[in-house]
Amino acid sequence: MNKFTFSYPTRVYFGEGSAAQAFSAELGKVGKTVMLAYGGGSVKSNGIYDEMKAQLEQAGKTIIDFSGIMPNPTYAKVQEGAALVREQHVDFILAVGGGSVIDCCKVISAQAVLNEDIWDMEYQKGQFPTSGIPMGAVVTVSGTGAEMNAGGVITHEEKKWKGGIFGVAPAFAVLDPAYTLSVPPMQVLSGAFDTLSHGMETYFGSSDQDNVSDDVALAVMRNTVVNMRRLLTDMNDLQARSNLMWDSAMAENGILKVGRLTDFQAHQIEHQLGAYTDCNHGQGLAVIHPAYYRHIVKDAPDKFTRFAKAVFDVDTPEAGVDALEDFIKECGLPTKMSELKSTVEITPQVLRQVADTCNIIKSGPRELSRDEIYEILMECL
Numbered sequence: 001m002n003k004f005t006f007s008y009p010t011r012v013y014f015g016e017g018s019a020a021q022a023f024s025a026e027l028g029k030v031g032k033t034v035m036l037a038y039g040g041g042s043v044k045s046n047g048i049y050d051e052m053k054a055q056l057e058q059a060g061k062t063i064i065d066f067s068g069i070m071p072n073p074t075y076a077k078v079q080e081g082a083a084l085v086r087e088q089h090v091d092f093i094l095a096v097g098g099g100s101v102i103d104c105c106k107v108i109s110a111q112a113v114l115n116e117d118i119w120d121m122e123y124q125k126g127q128f129p130t131s132g133i134p135m136g137a138v139v140t141v142s143g144t145g146a147e148m149n150a151g152g153v154i155t156h157e158e159k160k161w162k163g164g165i166f167g168v169a170p171a172f173a174v175l176d177p178a179y180t181l182s183v184p185p186m187q188v189l190s191g192a193f194d195t196l197s198h199g200m201e202t203y204f205g206s207s208d209q210d211n212v213s214d215d216v217a218l219a220v221m222r223n224t225v226v227n228m229r230r231l232l233t234d235m236n237d238l239q240a241r242s243n244l245m246w247d248s249a250m251a252e253n254g255i256l257k258v259g260r261l262t263d264f265q266a267h268q269i270e271h272q273l274g275a276y277t278d279c280n281h282g283q284g285l286a287v288i289h290p291a292y293y294r295h296i297v298k299d300a301p302d303k304f305t306r307f308a309k310a311v312f313d314v315d316t317p318e319a320g321v322d323a324l325e326d327f328i329k330e331c332g333l334p335t336k337m338s339e340l341k342s343t344v345e346i347t348p349q350v351l352r353q354v355a356d357t358c359n360i361i362k363s364g365p366r367e368l369s370r371d372e373i374y375e376i377l378m379e380c381l
Contacts, residue, residue: 001212006254009149009171010171011026012249015175018175019055022172022174032091034063034090035085035090035094036053037069037093037105038097039069069105071280071281073101075156077104081104092134094135095136098142098143103144103152106135110132112133113131128166136174140180142192145248145249147175148254151166162275163359177238181236188231189332192248195220197282203307204296206262207300213256222311223243225311227240228244265368273351273377279340283334286333297321338381348381354377355371
């Protein structure tokens, strides 16, 4: 393992009814004015918004609503939120939703206290924020693990770019699996596949032998598959949802990544696919992963063999990739671009643009060329 320093910034309140415990412990530490941020309104129809509002009012907070955070949060939405924080003198941000809401708020938190554009700061100057408006997260859709770190995935529409911007990690996170029960089944499975993807992309980045992080990653991946299959039998299985919620947190709290390199090439390709098409993140990953792995399976045969045996109980590297694709089909997730819901038609020309603009990872089993990325995307068409 490589040399590392590790800290875990987010206090986690896990389990049914944990929001009340979290707010009792945490809200006394923050100021009076709270921005309550959420997405398209499902938190209002399922009662979670009313619960959050009641808890905040009971704590004597003034509530500023910030709604309409979209599934692929835009840079314009970040700037809108940061302006509202400044205008209303917000002391604390409470993000209620899935990864998109939490990602957006993490970057809002940092941008609100900066005197410069955060994208320019990070991508032009190579500097990163060190402070922000304190925030917490209430997770209603698991899979991204966004509540576990400071990174946010944001779409900069003007630049036709989707990727990471570092903001501020939540001081605390509420992980109540009961909050996910009203989420549509396909959204639950898409999120869980994102968790599986995080595990795979972390695992395949390092060539170390007997790396403890690899063993933990394999366990998280296997558990994710097991509990996704449980949900296919019973979508109301709260124990399976609990396991998947913690799998999601484990995949992105940094534990799997310490002391090693990672391979997030499939994520980088999907991010740019999302920038051009606004497709669902987890579903885009489901389409890309098997095609990508067929290109690199011979570059890391030992790792693919361990993955195949530990996660899918098959014996060869190629059988492991086939089992992954079969599992995607078993879950009803898309396997071709034509099955993705997109704001634009996905054509060879669009895929060429995606290949020419996506970030290329140098720490995977093998660095890809842009032509090979295009070939992978065309195999998914």
